[in-house]
Amino acid sequence: MTAPQATASFYRPADLGEALRDLAAHPEAVPVAGGTDLMVAVNYRHTRPAAMLDLTRIAELRAWSDEGAAIRIGSGVTYARICAELATVLPGLAAAARTVGSPQIRNRGTLGGNLATASPAGDGHPPLLATGATIEIASAAGRRTVPIADFFTGPKRSVLEPGELITAVIVPKALGPQQFLKVGTRNAMVIAVCSLAVALDLDARRLGTGIGSAGPTPLTAPDADRIELPWARPDLFNDALAEEFGRRVAAAARPIDDVRGTAAYRRHALAVCAARALRRVWTAAHGTEAGR
């Protein structure tokens, strides 16, 4: 005879303070936002939380606000809302959000859940890396912020400690064109074979890059970002520059062979995507023919 299973406790805090107190008092409680990662794991019996902490009633986590130079996105804001409400100010993140799952997943899934899962293939991550976003974290002991580039520590691992919640993501507003490109085995409902975000900052004359699904964590490509672009003479932009950028992005990747693709294919696809993305942002910014 199987022993009866203990009933899991389910906490439903009404605000952030209560959530953090609940988490401190019940460290076994697993936060749940949209449930689109967690409940899949529960259904497959990969995990069986003794207790759950429902974040969906916490208004602060479901809100975003305009902070001047940046948008503060509550961790519980869904992809559907990012697409509908933030596409003008955060075009790269909105483009990535549009590729996530299906309408049902985009209606439930949150940016905070994507970050906490910390999958190297998470589509929210490359645009956050390309724009230098900051993650806001809170526990009963206080708040801290972590630059996105320092947030991921390994496959499905991050700096998030027990007792901590992601409260928000601070994303600088776009100061130029942005792109997100995702390679998959079909057009929708697909985990990225690799993905790439590029953000052009026309004020600082700077390029930012984020790579997904091509390393143990989402990655930046600092050497690619340092490529010398013809800011003073935009018409001098050419294919050789775009291809050099592609090579540098591919070199920054640390892909493996797995069921979704080989390391060699991922590097090749990233080089193509990167050259394409750079041409597109340059064309959008300067309208030169070189950026086909």
Ligand SMILES: Cc1cc2nc3c(=O)[nH]c(=O)nc-3n(C[C@H](O)[C@H](O)[C@H](O)COP(=O)(O)OP(=O)(O)OC[C@H]3O[C@@H](n4cnc5c(N)ncnc54)[C@H](O)[C@@H]3O)c2cc1C
């Ligand atoms: C059919 C399907 C298709 C999908 N397609 C994609 C896709 O195309 N691209 C993609 O990137 N992902 C995809 N996903 C994965 C998933 O939808 C996303 O990762 C989503 O962002 C998870 O958010 P959530 O709110 O549902 O997280 P949940 O499932 O609620 O939580 C996920 C993890 O994060 C923790 N957590 C949640 N919120 C917080 C918080 N505020 N602070 C601390 N920890 C927290 C939970 O404890 C859990 O460990 C797909 C999933 C499914 C089922």
